[in-house]
Amino acid sequence: MTEICVRTSELAGVVVATPVGRLDLSTYAALRDGLLKQAAAVPLAIVVRLGPDFESASRAMLAVFTTVWMRISQWPGVPLVLVAETEEHHSDLRRSGVTRHVATATDLEATLDRAEQPPLRRYRRLTLPKSLVAALIAREEVRVACAEWELPGLVDDALLVVSELVENAVRHSGSEPALRIELRASGLSLAVRDDNPEPPVTRSAAQHRGLDLVGRTSVAWGTMPSYDGGKVVWAVLALGPRR
Template identity: 45%
Template sequence: MTALALHRTDVAGVAVLRPAGTLDLTTYRDLRDGLLECAADEPTALVVRLDDGFECATPAFMSVFTTVCQRVAEWPGVPVLLVAETPGHRRSRAAAAVPRFTTLTAALAAAERPPDHAPDHRAEIRLPASLAGGRLARCFVRDACERWVVAHLVPSAATVATELVENAVRHARSAPVLRLRLNGRALTIAVCDDDPDPPATPAVEPLRPGGRGIMIVSSLSRTWGCYRRPRGGKIVWAVLDG
């Protein structure tokens, strides 16, 4: 089996990734999942350097970068940028949907400039594995929304955050991590826990006594989803429009 390693360096909040080895049928999934796992850490951007240490068996496999770009578009909303450092990588157009640069310096400069100069605010808190986590989550959301001048989002955002946190406490038996991100007009609420099993879907979960149900998350959000972390556990996320 062909080996492919993914080396990561963080530069001012940007995850710079250098795949080393051959991208083919046996390593496509490893590279895809490795990039998605890095995106789940919510860096400012993913910058992928393609140099002499990276080979592609056929140009079609370069579509892995387009796939990752599409998967992270809604959550965590991390831009994916390619740096093609060799003539061969520059000629390949299989990942045409992904922005390309010829130098790392140019890619890092682009990553520092959000589209239309949209605000990008982030906040994170680890909550206790008790039902007090829901109350603390509501306070944390309210304070962040008021600080970011989106107080009109507090009712919906606090409800979504409370439900996700209480789900993590009740069902995952975890001390959850609550992450908030305001990117432009979109507010993302993400909760990390230790249980890889996804939450019950709105189609099958009734409203529970003591909980509003994941169907309420669905009704208040533009979109929501669940990401199983390769290192264990999961992240349940929801995006609200501002």
């Protein structure tokens, strides 16, 4: 059985990920989830170095990078850049079609210089208690954020969504959830991290509305593994009127 690992380092808020090993059907999920976990920590950018210690069983396997790009485009909105350090990798990425979606470069230093430019975004972070009062605290934090960022039209939807996300985490994870509220050009994102890696419970007898209400209220929502072994459940609200 083949193996793959992802060596990571951080430079001024940018994660540099270097896959080592062979990418094939047996290692596809490991590489995908490893990069998603790095994105869940919300770095300024993720730069993936494809050097001589990385190989792909076929060009089709390189679609893993397009999958990661698609998963993180709505949340957390972290830029993904591939640095092809060999001519073979550069050619394979281009011929596979990955470069139509994912930014690709050949110079790591120049890529880092561009990636270290901080994006225009505002955010607040808060660790919540492991009790149902967590939802009340989260609602107040969201209310304050919407007031400071002049988003009166989003308050009601944001309060509804954060309540569902936090209550779900408290009821089903048994851990202290962490809330991240972030404003960027693409929308207002609400994300809750907990220690349970299992997918969130979308509906239960004790939770009549459930996360299906989050789906109807937001323009996008989903879940992804967190860097520390848990998960992050997130939702994005449009800044303009919903259609």
